[in-house]
Amino acid sequence: MGIGSCGTCAVEVEGEVSEANWKDKARRSxxxxxxxANRRLACQTKVLGDVRVTKYDGFWGQGEDVVWTSEGR
Structure with a gap:
């Protein structure tokens, strides 16, 4: 796991994952x-089951255009 300070790993996660911790919440604020925004820091998120991950544009993944999704993989 990363330290959650840069924020570049922000992704949309659908499925079973851990609750957002203080590092995740603080950086995304x-x-x-x-x-x-419906984003989480990948480095601070534990996968607990099946998930779908979507990465958006922008250096920090803050954009609105999808650049990658795990759907169909």
Whole structure:
């Protein structure tokens, strides 16, 4: 696991994962992230079951255009 300070691993995760910890919440509360966006820091998220991961554009994954998704893999 990473230390959660850079925020570049922000992804949308659908499925069974851990609750967001304080590092995840703190980093995503700072620009360019938005605490209301449906993103998680991959380095701070534990997978607990089947998941679908989507990466968005922007250096920090803060954009709206999908650049990669695990669907169909």
């Amino acid at each position: 700072l620009p360019p992230h938005s605490p209301t």
